[in-house]
Amino acid sequence: MNKVNLVIDHIEVSVAQGLNILEAAKQLKIRIPTLCYHEDLCVAGNCRVCVVEQVGSDRLLPACATPVAEGMEILTNSLKVRNARKSVIDLLVSEHRAECTRCYKNGECELQSLSSEYLIGEDTYIDLVPLKNYSIDYFSPSIIKDDSKCIRCQRCVRTCDYLQDIGALTVAHKGKDMKISSFFEKPMYEVVCTNCGQCVNRCPTGALIERNYIDEVWTAINDPKKHLVVQTAPAVRIALGEVLGMKPGNIVTGKMVAALRRLGFDSVLDTDFTADLTIIEEGNELLKRLKGALVDNNPDVNLPMTTSCSPGWIKYVEHMYPEYLPNVSTAKSPQQMFGALVKTYYAKKVKIDPENIVSVSIMPCTAKKYEANRPEMQASGYRDVDLVLTTREFARMIKQAGINFEALENEEFDSFMGTSSGAAVIFGASGGVMEAALRTAYEIVTGKEVPFDGLNITPVRGMEEVKEATIKIENTLPDWSFLEGVELKTCVTHSLANAKKVMDSVKKGEAQYHFIEVMACPGGCLGGGGQPIPTNLEIRRERSKAIYQEDAGKPIRKSHENPEVVKLYDEFLKEPLGNKSHELLHTSYVRRNRY
Amino acid sequence: MSKKNLKRLDLIFKNEYDGEHILMKTMEKPNQEIVNELIISGLKGRGGAGYPTGLKWKLASEAAGDIKYVICNADEGEPGTFKDREILTQVPHKVLIGMAVCAKVIGAHEGFIYLRGEYKFLMDSLLEVIDDFHVLMNKVGLDFRVKIFKGSGAYICGEESALFESMEGHRGEPRNKPPYPTQAGYRNMPTVINNVETLAHTYSIFKYGSEKFRDLGVQDSRGSKVFSVSGDTPIPGIYELEFGMSLQKFVEDFGDGDSKAVQVGGASGFCVPRKRFDKTMIGYQGKLTGVSLPTGGSMMIFNSSRSMYNVLHNYLEFFVEESCGQCTPCRVGTQQLLLGIEAVKKGQRPSDYLDKLLSLAENMRVTSKCGLGQSVANSFSSIVENFKEEMIY
Numbered sequence: 001m002n003k004v005n006l007v008i009d010h011i012e013v014s015v016a017q018g019l020n021i022l023e024a025a026k027q028l029k030i031r032i033p034t035l036c037y038h039e040d041l042c043v044a045g046n047c048r049v050c051v052v053e054q055v056g057s058d059r060l061l062p063a064c065a066t067p068v069a070e071g072m073e074i075l076t077n078s079l080k081v082r083n084a085r086k087s088v089i090d091l092l093v094s095e096h097r098a099e100c101t102r103c104y105k106n107g108e109c110e111l112q113s114l115s116s117e118y119l120i121g122e123d124t125y126i127d128l129v130p131l132k133n134y135s136i137d138y139f140s141p142s143i144i145k146d147d148s149k150c151i152r153c154q155r156c157v158r159t160c161d162y163l164q165d166i167g168a169l170t171v172a173h174k175g176k177d178m179k180i181s182s183f184f185e186k187p188m189y190e191v192v193c194t195n196c197g198q199c200v201n202r203c204p205t206g207a208l209i210e211r212n213y214i215d216e217v218w219t220a221i222n223d224p225k226k227h228l229v230v231q232t233a234p235a236v237r238i239a240l241g242e243v244l245g246m247k248p249g250n251i252v253t254g255k256m257v258a259a260l261r262r263l264g265f266d267s268v269l270d271t272d273f274t275a276d277l278t279i280i281e282e283g284n285e286l287l288k289r290l291k292g293a294l295v296d297n298n299p300d301v302n303l304p305m306t307t308s309c310s311p312g313w314i315k316y317v318e319h320m321y322p323e324y325l326p327n328v329s330t331a332k333s334p335q336q337m338f339g340a341l342v343k344t345y346y347a348k349k350v351k352i353d354p355e356n357i358v359s360v361s362i363m364p365c366t367a368k369k370y371e372a373n374r375p376e377m378q379a380s381g382y383r384d385v386d387l388v389l390t391t392r393e394f395a396r397m398i399k400q401a402g403i404n405f406e407a408l409e410n411e412e413f414d415s416f417m418g419t420s421s422g423a424a425v426i427f428g429a430s431g432g433v434m435e436a437a438l439r440t441a442y443e444i445v446t447g448k449e450v451p452f453d454g455l456n457i458t459p460v461r462g463m464e465e466v467k468e469a470t471i472k473i474e475n476t477l478p479d480w481s482f483l484e485g486v487e488l489k490t491c492v493t494h495s496l497a498n499a500k501k502v503m504d505s506v507k508k509g510e511a512q513y514h515f516i517e518v519m520a521c522p523g524g525c526l527g528g529g530g531q532p533i534p535t536n537l538e539i540r541r542e543r544s545k546a547i548y549q550e551d552a553g554k555p556i557r558k559s560h561e562n563p564e565v566v567k568l569y570d571e572f573l574k575e576p577l578g579n580k581s582h583e584l585l586h587t588s589y590v591r592r593n594r595y
Numbered sequence: 596m597s598k599k600n601l602k603r604l605d606l607i608f609k610n611e612y613d614g615e616h617i618l619m620k621t622m623e624k625p626n627q628e629i630v631n632e633l634i635i636s637g638l639k640g641r642g643g644a645g646y647p648t649g650l651k652w653k654l655a656s657e658a659a660g661d662i663k664y665v666i667c668n669a670d671e672g673e674p675g676t677f678k679d680r681e682i683l684t685q686v687p688h689k690v691l692i693g694m695a696v697c698a699k700v701i702g703a704h705e706g707f708i709y710l711r712g713e714y715k716f717l718m719d720s721l722l723e724v725i726d727d728f729h730v731l732m733n734k735v736g737l738d739f740r741v742k743i744f745k746g747s748g749a750y751i752c753g754e755e756s757a758l759f760e761s762m763e764g765h766r767g768e769p770r771n772k773p774p775y776p777t778q779a780g781y782r783n784m785p786t787v788i789n790n791v792e793t794l795a796h797t798y799s800i801f802k803y804g805s806e807k808f809r810d811l812g813v814q815d816s817r818g819s820k821v822f823s824v825s826g827d828t829p830i831p832g833i834y835e836l837e838f839g840m841s842l843q844k845f846v847e848d849f850g851d852g853d854s855k856a857v858q859v860g861g862a863s864g865f866c867v868p869r870k871r872f873d874k875t876m877i878g879y880q881g882k883l884t885g886v887s888l889p890t891g892g893s894m895m896i897f898n899s900s901r902s903m904y905n906v907l908h909n910y911l912e913f914f915v916e917e918s919c920g921q922c923t924p925c926r927v928g929t930q931q932l933l934l935g936i937e938a939v940k941k942g943q944r945p946s947d948y949l950d951k952l953l954s955l956a957e958n959m960r961v962t963s964k965c966g967l968g969q970s971v972a973n974s975f976s977s978i979v980e981n982f983k984e985e986m987i988y
Binding site: 043045046047048049051058059060062065066067080083084087088091092094095125126128131151152154171173174175176177178 | 749751766768771773914915916917918919920921922923924926927928929930931934935938944951954955958960961962963964969
């Protein structure tokens with residue numbers, strides 16, 4: 001690769017051609033402050049915070065948007081640079097409702113830390129906020145959008161456009177009226193927004209935040225009449241530590257359980273349990289569809305089947321590919337299966353009136369808040385999941401309670417509905433549902449384990465945009481002989497821009513899959529919209545490593561071997577896809593508009 | 596009454612129809628020779644930025660790529676300029692011939708006129724001229740077609756990269772540079788984008804030769820220039836003058852005898868007070884020309900009855916509206932400048948707040964993403980520094 005020689009802050013450096021000044025400075029461990037720049041997104045060069053001086057040039061250059069050139073002499077901290085940078089930060093503060101002590105992002109706001117760094121003081125520009133007619137959109141159960149905090153960096157717009165290819169958020173108007181808006185300036189709740197929360201993960205200020213339910217949970221915990229049941233998603237335990245002072249990639253399952261008990265939850269259970277259950281239901285659904293298509297030649301059977309765990313994906317299909325809704329597995333997501341069981345099976349078992357059960361879930365996700373709020377999700381006769389917290393909200397509660405998280409002793413989940421297999425654990429990573437489903441489905445059909453070393457179906461793992469794996473089914477059991485020799489074609493993708501690519505190739509008939517796993521967020525749930533901020537590829541890789549490490553260490557690695565799941569079918573559900581399952585564990589979808 | 600110091604020229608608006616002849620002549624010449632002719636002529640971009648036209652064509656001709664474009668920037672939006680409208684009304688064929696020669700040089704088969712939305716009344720007549728032009732193209736055997744793209748009224752779309760974005764169907768927002776249009780312009784293909792007047796001048800150069808053009812004007816500012824003269828003048832209108840004149844002579848010719856200041860180059864240009872008229876040249880900044888101010892053509896004359904506070908206020912209101920809003924210094928800076936001078940005038944901020952605003956304007960100049968934000972400081976600083984009393988009292 002061609003190298004370019006340049007000098008940054010009087011230090012000579014040789015870097016690869018095509019890098020920008022920001023990246024070149026990074027190699028010298030020189031930090032140039034940024035706001036609109038984000039590693040996951042294309043370069044915008046909007047905020048002008050990262051300007052640097054090129055010796056001999058009058059105008060300053062945006063470090064993020066300027067490629068390195070031979071012989072460049074760059075100053076990142078000259079007087080001219082500092083003055084300009086301070087002026088830019090000062091301008092941003094002047095159009096931002098700087099009510100920091102009342103702000104949800106207080107202490108986690110990038111504008112706040114920059115203004116602290118550059119000592120933005122009293123002697124400043126005119127406060128523009130009172131002159132503007134800023135609005136707050138708090139109609140969505142997932143995301144709150146407060147225009148008065150927005151600094152127009154367009155990270156959210158680029159996230160929605162390039163990462164997710166949705167375009168729910170867009171730039172409207174120009175000049176002083178320029179703002180981030182939606183189709184016809186409708187609330188987020190009414191437009192094509194999938195509630196994935198990726199914009200929330202990347203917003204540098206408090207303009208886009210999750211709708212938090214922390215007070216509601218505390219109120220429920222302190223209500224003596226209420227029995228609090230909590231479930232935790234697989235991706236929470238490998239990221240929670242990041243908000244509590246630990247490095248990415250730490251598995252904190254035991255401490256997490258201990259913290260939940262300290263917070264006052266009566267029963268600390270695991271979404272992983274219903275992840276295993278999901279595999280049984282969804283796996284059997286896939287086999288049923290395959291039988292319908294291959295044996296019965298039933299034209300009403302829809303293949304490829306897609307997964308249904310990701311509520312962002314569900315809403316995306318409802319908006320963008322409604323003609324493919326019959327292809328989406330009818331199995332509810334693990335969160336909602338759990339909710340439906342808590343107020344039926346669990347309630348009966350512990351002899352508590354479901355009326356008095358408050359079912360809380362801790363999720364890496366903002367779309368789960370919307371999902372719990374869907375009218376379909378009341379199979380138990382009550383709202384199946386009452387309150388959904390993100391990993392971030394949960395961490396905030398731990399801090400509020402004064403718990404020294406790192407010092408906690410590991411504890412075990414309660415039983416019943418607290419046991420899980422390694423297959424459930426990997427639900428948190430892109431490819432995990434596919435791998436878990438294959439581990440089980442292959443064994444149902446052949447009576448043997450999937451032909452991969454140590455059950456690790458590596459082709460579906462990792463951060464590649466679209467992953468494909470074909471498994472040839474051989475030596476089937478008598479009931480499944482129709483699958484003998486069939487090559488099961490699977491596809492795994494994550495982030496909705498990639499999902500669009502896959503769906504378009506399915507639509508055009510270019511790709512012939514039987515089963516597709518889609519997660520709305522990059523890397524799967526581990527990169528979810530409710531996960532700790534910041535996020536980038538490196539952090540997501542660390543989280544992914546932790547997930548597969550947890551799987552490898554589990555005594556049970558296959559969903560159908562989870563003894564609690566086996567018992568659940570014996571005692572309550574009777575059989576996969578049976579009446580009880582149909583009533584509690586499966587759902588239906590709604591066609592929505594494309595805007 | 597007005598004097599006639601300055602040489603009035605009639606190169607651009609002269610009725611000549613030698614397109615076919617010019618094209619036949621240039622078709623035979625190697626591209627290098629055509630580019631050299633332009634470079635020797637000293638022609639610089641007449642939109643105001645003054646980039647050497649020959650060099651621009653050369654870079655685009657050398658750029659790799661099978662698909663290239665020629666675009667005529669007719670989004671004449673700078674306050675106080677209306678000369679491109681006149682050129683497109685009277686001699687549109689000259690502009691098209693310029694585009695055709697450029698297409699031949701760089702190897703483009705498609706060209707566009709980006710027509711300012713408010714000039715839509717020119718559409719029908721332009722389309723007729725383009726039809727004739729296409730007949731001529733067939734005749735001379737040049738595979739080149741021109742279409743009109745109508746703008747929608749945003750000032751920022753006159754900025755070349757915002758213009759490309761607009762043509763591609765996106766929001767009219769300037770891009771990061773580099774890459775420049777000659778490398779990656781419209782649809783990210785090598786593109787020559789020239790002002791209407793620049794292209795019309797190439798017609799004269801190819802007809803009369805580069806020496807004739809070069810003989811006019813002064814060092815660094817060669818040829819003639821079309822000016823849009825407005826404001827406090829008894830004879831507003833469009834004038835083609837020899838480039839590189841002193842502002843003093845200009846005011847003697849066009850002023851009403853009571854000229855207090857001239858705004859050279861529109862809202863994004865500079866304001867020159869009376870005491871500097873004789874020291875100011877109109878033309879591109881060069882080593883030998885001293886204090887010279889470029890202009891896209893806008894010359895606004897103000898007499899002593901005008902409040903320069905009002906003038907500046909008007910410009911700033913314009914920028915506050917017309918900033919695309921993308922980058923911080925321009926979006927917020929323009930608002931702060933406007934509110935800032937209002938606050939000083941009302942006594943809500945001390946008069947030395949103007950110094951903070953001047954340094955803000957300077958920061959906007961060095962940090963803004965495109966020419967719009969970078970040039971707000973031109974009018975702001977030149978008016979505030981020269982007419983400080985009028986800002987305060």
